[in-house]
Amino acid sequence: MNKTLSAVGSALLLLTSSVALAEGGGTHHAPHVEWFKWSMDAPPVGWLIVDFAVFFFLLVRFGGGPLSAYLLNRHTAVKKAIEEAQAAKADAEKKAREFEARVNALDVEVTKIRDEFKKSGEALRDRILESGRRMGERIAADAKTTIAAEETRAHELLKQEAARLALQLAEKAVREKVGAPDHKRLNEDFVRELRS
Amino acid sequence: MAKLEKAVARRWARAVIGLAQEKDALDKVGQDLDTLASLMDGHKELRHALLSPSFKPEQRANVMMAIADSIPGLHAVTRSVIRLLNDKGRVRYLPLIAVAFRQEADRLLGRVRASVESAVPLEKAELEAISEALKKQVLNRKLGKDVVVTTAVNAELLSGVRASMGGLVFDGSLKSHLRRIGQQLSA
Numbered sequence: 001m002n003k004t005l006s007a008v009g010s011a012l013l014l015l016t017s018s019v020a021l022a023e024g025g026g027t028h029h030a031p032h033v034e035w036f037k038w039s040m041d042a043p044p045v046g047w048l049i050v051d052f053a054v055f056f057f058l059l060v061r062f063g064g065g066p067l068s069a070y071l072l073n074r075h076t077a078v079k080k081a082i083e084e085a086q087a088a089k090a091d092a093e094k095k096a097r098e099f100e101a102r103v104n105a106l107d108v109e110v111t112k113i114r115d116e117f118k119k120s121g122e123a124l125r126d127r128i129l130e131s132g133r134r135m136g137e138r139i140a141a142d143a144k145t146t147i148a149a150e151e152t153r154a155h156e157l158l159k160q161e162a163a164r165l166a167l168q169l170a171e172k173a174v175r176e177k178v179g180a181p182d183h184k185r186l187n188e189d190f191v192r193e194l195r196s
Numbered sequence: 197m198a199k200l201e202k203a204v205a206r207r208w209a210r211a212v213i214g215l216a217q218e219k220d221a222l223d224k225v226g227q228d229l230d231t232l233a234s235l236m237d238g239h240k241e242l243r244h245a246l247l248s249p250s251f252k253p254e255q256r257a258n259v260m261m262a263i264a265d266s267i268p269g270l271h272a273v274t275r276s277v278i279r280l281l282n283d284k285g286r287v288r289y290l291p292l293i294a295v296a297f298r299q300e301a302d303r304l305l306g307r308v309r310a311s312v313e314s315a316v317p318l319e320k321a322e323l324e325a326i327s328e329a330l331k332k333q334v335l336n337r338k339l340g341k342d343v344v345v346t347t348a349v350n351a352e353l354l355s356g357v358r359a360s361m362g363g364l365v366f367d368g369s370l371k372s373h374l375r376r377i378g379q380q381l382s383a
Contacts, residue, residue: 156382163381167374171354174370178355182370183315186356187322190368194329194359 205292208281209300212293215273222301226294228274231267233294246287257282306341308334310361315353315369323347330359333366 035046216225236243245251245259260282264270281287302309310330312318318326323345331343339362350358353369360366 160382163378166381167378170374170377171371174354174374178370180316183355184322186368186370187314187318187326190357190366191322191325191329193368194326194333194366 201289201292202296204286205289205296206300208286208289208293209296212273212277212297213300213304215276216271216301217304219271219273221271221273222305224271225273225277226297226301228267228270229277229290229294229297232263232274232278233291235263236290246282253282253285256287260287302340302344308340308343308362310343310345310359312345312347312357312359313350313353313369314347314357315349315351315355317349318347318357326357326359330361330366333364334361337364 032042034042034044036044038044212225212229213222216222219225236246242259242263246256251259257279260278261275264275264278278287278290281290281293298309301307310327312323312326312330327343327345330345334340334343343361353371354374356369356371356373358365358367358369358372
């Protein structure tokens with residue numbers, strides 16, 4: 001309210017000084033100020049001041065309370081808005097700092113994950129290589145065993161085939177050469193063995 | 197099914213053996229049954245006439261009796277048996293009854309049947325010697341009291357004799373000698 005009144009006072013001073021300047025500024029016209037007399041040449045400045053003082057009095061008397069309350073509320077609201085804006089700014093700055101920290105941490109985390117992936121990939125590679133090496137050894141061992149078995153089998157087959165051929169030849173020779181005395185001798189041998 | 201047929205044949209065989217023993221004609225009836233069974237096995241038309249339901253039982257009986265008449269010296273027990281088999285519709289079991297009869301008769305008489313194969317036909321003396329030796333084996337092994345030998349020629353033996361008897365095989369053939377040599381060679 002005091003501020004409002006001081007503003008009104010300042011306005012009055014300005015008004016009076018402008019009247020003083022008007023009185024002293026003319027060169028061809030004599031200074032002529034009418035304070036309370038109505039004239040076509042000069043306005044009655046005195047009445048204007050009185051009029052303004054009455055207006056100001058009425059304004060202060062009847063409109064001072066609400067205006068003061070409105071201005072006070074306005075002052076409080078603006079103050080509150082400023083405080084909220086400051087708080088929001090502080091909050092935003094805090095969040096910005098947090099995000100910055102998180103971004104920095106993210107870089108670290110990305111590096112960490114990359115390192116872990118690298119380690120994991122290397123371990124997997126080593127495992128695959130080891131598994132491949134073992135499988136290769138096993139296949140080689142199996143192949144050796146299979147080769148040995150096949151060799152043995154082929155050897156056996158050859159022996160059997162040789163025996164079969166030998167038997168075929170022997171049987172052919174026997175068929176050609178065996179005679180009645182041989183039959184008789186074998187029959188006698190059979191009887192002898194049965195009796196024994 | 198085969199098991200059931202064998203069981204039926206065994207029961208018939210025991211009954212026929214009972215009759216044959218009463219008449220003291222075990223061997224004769226056995227021979228008759230073998231002859232009839234071989235006739236049935238060897239003649240498809242005869243088997244059809246005896247077994248086909250398209251013929252009446254009387255017709256089948258006439259055929260059976262005609263066959264019985266054609267076999268000289270058929271024992272009365274055998275004639276009764278084939279008539280009964282025809283009446284009961286059991287003619288189809290005749291070959292199995294013959295086998296079961298032989299087995300049961302052998303068991304009763306303590307006989308063991310031996311099958312002797314030789315590369316060439318055996319001389320009488322050789323067969324007697326082999327039969328005697330087989331009988332000795334039968335007695336030694338307590339398989340029975342006597343041996344009945346049937347012979348066959350098998351050129352695959354090359355030379356020598358092979359005898360099988362009651363699950364035993366005595367192989368003196370040249371073929372078996374060669375086989376043993378072959379086994380030693382391939383071992």
